[in-house]
Amino acid sequence: xxxxxxxALYVIIWWTVIFTVLPWGATPPAEPGxxxxxSAPERPRIAFKALITTGIASVIWLAIYLIVRAxxxxxxxxxx
Numbered sequence: 187x188x189x190x191x192x193x194a195l196y197v198i199i200w201w202t203v204i205f206t207v208l209p210w211g212a213t214p215p216a217e218p219g220x221x222x223x224x225s226a227p228e229r230p231r232i233a234f235k236a237l238i239t240t241g242i243a244s245v246i247w248l249a250i251y252l253i254v255r256a257x258x259x260x261x262x263x264x265x266x
Contacts, residue, residue: 187254195250200243207235207242 187195212227253259 187251192247192251196243196247199246199250200239203243203246204236204239207239210235210238 212230214225215222215228218224218226
């Protein structure tokens with residue numbers, strides 16, 4: 187895996203994970219203020235969720251990198 191494909195893979199994994207992490211702990215307020223959406227979370231904690239996402243995405247990326255590096259799955263062999 188080259189560095190460009192490694193970065194592209196990490197970005198794809200990161201965005202996939204952020205969409206699964208965003209709903210964690212998102213509870214709407216009991217009484218939303220005027221002009222606020224009733225479904226908006228009370229405390230979104232975006233920075234914390236981005237940090238969690240980075241950790242999870244790094245572990246997933248590392249696992250995929252090791253699988254590709256060890257040649258366990260070879261797309262070149264599949265084509266031939």
